[in-house]
Amino acid sequence: MERLSRRSFVKIAGAATGAAALAAAPPIARAAVEEGAERTNPTARVPEEPVVAYVRDAKRGEVTVTSGTAEHTYRDRVLVKRLLRAAGRKDVS
Amino acid sequence: MSSHREAPSISQDPVADNADTYAFVSPDDPSTVTIITNYVPLQGPPGGPNFFEFGDDVLYSIYIDNDGDALPEIEYQFRFRTTLQNEDTFLYNTGPIGSLSDPNWNKRQLYSVSVVRGQGSKSLGQDLACPPCNIGPRSTPNYDSLAAAAVHHLPTGETVFAGQRNDGFFVDLGAIFDLGDIRELNPAHLIPSAAGTSVDPLKTLNIHAIAIKVPIQMLTRDGSVPSDVAAATSVLGIWGGASRRKVQVRDGYETRNAGPWVQVSRLGNPLFNEVIVPVGDKDRWNAVDPIDDIGFEKYVNQPELGRLLPVLYPGAFPNLAAYTKNRADLHAILLTGIPNGVVPGFQNFTGPNPADMLRLNVAVPPTVNNPNPIGLVAGDAAGFPNGRRVFDDIVSIELKAIAGATIPLVDPTYTPDAAVGLVSSYLTPGADRYQSTFPYLGTPHDGYDTPSS
Numbered sequence: 001m002e003r004l005s006r007r008s009f010v011k012i013a014g015a016a017t018g019a020a021a022l023a024a025a026p027p028i029a030r031a032a033v034e035e036g037a038e039r040t041n042p043t044a045r046v047p048e049e050p051v052v053a054y055v056r057d058a059k060r061g062e063v064t065v066t067s068g069t070a071e072h073t074y075r076d077r078v079l080v081k082r083l084l085r086a087a088g089r090k091d092v093s
Numbered sequence: 094m095s096s097h098r099e100a101p102s103i104s105q106d107p108v109a110d111n112a113d114t115y116a117f118v119s120p121d122d123p124s125t126v127t128i129i130t131n132y133v134p135l136q137g138p139p140g141g142p143n144f145f146e147f148g149d150d151v152l153y154s155i156y157i158d159n160d161g162d163a164l165p166e167i168e169y170q171f172r173f174r175t176t177l178q179n180e181d182t183f184l185y186n187t188g189p190i191g192s193l194s195d196p197n198w199n200k201r202q203l204y205s206v207s208v209v210r211g212q213g214s215k216s217l218g219q220d221l222a223c224p225p226c227n228i229g230p231r232s233t234p235n236y237d238s239l240a241a242a243a244v245h246h247l248p249t250g251e252t253v254f255a256g257q258r259n260d261g262f263f264v265d266l267g268a269i270f271d272l273g274d275i276r277e278l279n280p281a282h283l284i285p286s287a288a289g290t291s292v293d294p295l296k297t298l299n300i301h302a303i304a305i306k307v308p309i310q311m312l313t314r315d316g317s318v319p320s321d322v323a324a325a326t327s328v329l330g331i332w333g334g335a336s337r338r339k340v341q342v343r344d345g346y347e348t349r350n351a352g353p354w355v356q357v358s359r360l361g362n363p364l365f366n367e368v369i370v371p372v373g374d375k376d377r378w379n380a381v382d383p384i385d386d387i388g389f390e391k392y393v394n395q396p397e398l399g400r401l402l403p404v405l406y407p408g409a410f411p412n413l414a415a416y417t418k419n420r421a422d423l424h425a426i427l428l429t430g431i432p433n434g435v436v437p438g439f440q441n442f443t444g445p446n447p448a449d450m451l452r453l454n455v456a457v458p459p460t461v462n463n464p465n466p467i468g469l470v471a472g473d474a475a476g477f478p479n480g481r482r483v484f485d486d487i488v489s490i491e492l493k494a495i496a497g498a499t500i501p502l503v504d505p506t507y508t509p510d511a512a513v514g515l516v517s518s519y520l521t522p523g524a525d526r527y528q529s530t531f532p533y534l535g536t537p538h539d540g541y542d543t544p545s546s
Contacts, residue, residue, distance in 0.1 A: 035200055046349045047349070070352075071353045074396040
């Protein structure tokens with residue numbers, strides 16, 4: 001199992017692209033985002049090599065991250081919950 | 094068809110659709126092997142203004158297994174890049190294209206070639222030019238000279254070409270997909286009609302070919318040029334594949350790709366995915382590698398088409414209808430290669446691992462005079478299923494094999510039905526489909542003259 005904290009993941013993603021793209025399945029709608037997250041309009045084009053994260057298994061807290069030609073799956077329940085809330089999913093506990 | 098639009102997913106993605114793979118000892122340069130993988134099938138030659146091209150976001154691969162483990166020891170990779178000389182015109186070209194650097198040629202493709210051996214990747218060539226598509230007499234008046242200029246000799250010894258060519262594959266598509274019809278046999282069909290004459294709709298269509306000619310010693314496991322047909326070192330397993338990045342992000346009119354390469358198409362033996370694998374498994378077959386083909390073995394052992402022929406042609410195939418054993422003949426031809434002792438003086442066995450690959454015995458010299466398009470079955474060991482030449486009559490060979498012609502190779506008690514002799518493509522492609530030198534596929538049809546009326 002590869003180790004990566006939510007904080008370090010976000011840091012790596014941001015450093016790699018300048019603007020990490022976090023893509024969850026549905027579009028953001030009426031997002032009940034956590035405190036600290038600010039809904040905004042994009043200020044930049046999608047980077048040439050976007051870093052993409054998607055929730056693979058919400059119940060297990062699995063999130064898959066692609067960067068360049070690499071792909072890794074992590075168990076990070078906090079990050080998964082945060083992404084699902086940003087996506088407006090109502091089934092987030 | 095060999096593999097034109099053969100699976101649900103790849104039929105929606107022509108630039109990544111590996112439609113044919115060929116591999117043969119070069120007839121005009123027998124110290125080399127030529128491998129060709131074709132993409133972008135069924136091109137209507139007049140298809141402008143955005144004429145056909147390779148995908149800039151596709152990784153095109155040619156794989157070679159030289160030790161019989163169904164895994165590639167060598168992978169040639171091709172990546173393409175499209176450039177525009179003038180964004181302020183709708184035209185592909187703004188005047189006659191006289192050379193590969195002609196400023197009149199607006200939309201061009203360049204490509205890189207690299208080779209992967211073991212863990213290491215080595216660049217073999219950068220910014221190699223493709224030829225333009227064949228537009229017509231005003232735009233591409235000297236097409237053959239443009240195509241010849243796009244044959245690149247690499248410093249490491251390989252020769253490469255990538256661009257539009259005449260599609261060498263031939264089949265009566267309209268009939269074969271109308272419930273397995275062969276027009277000459279119409280009266281014997283389950284739904285009979287008057288006998289007709291087979292038609293080849295591909296004879297006016299183009300395709301995009303990636304061709305590479307490699308000295309034999311650069312492909313064999315021990316760096317030798319084998320002369321012993323019976324030796325395991327003489328056999329190469331060969332297939333082509335196309336991959337896309339796992340994630341695609343659309344942002345306005347721009348598209349970005351991310352993630353690892355994921356295979357979306359492959360092709361070893363012609364017609365394998367097309368007529369052996371059922372539609373519910375075709376996309377999966379394209380996504381996995383030959384080493385995983387044990388999961389598809391059952392479709393070779395009991396091929397659906399072998400059960401259909403006696404139904405579609407009632408009374409014509411009684412022996413085939415009664416044959417319930419696994420098809421060890423097809424298993425050998427398609428999945429393991431033919432072992433020593435089955436066909437006198439020939440073998441292309443790569444070991445017991447079932448894997449769909451073309452298997453080329455490079456110790457068999459090319460047949461230069463009057464090669465037989467029926468290949469090994471007709472006694473010409475330089476043809477399919479010993480690799481595959483551009484003119485091999487794949488439809489006839491595989492139809493005859495599935496109809497039972499090759500069962501006696503492994504089961505001498507079996508007598509093929511008389512109707513096997515009538516099963517054929519009934520097509521003879523014109524000489525313009527091919528050429529005698531690299532890249533061996535003929536000049537593509539030009540859009541002005543095709544169709545001609």
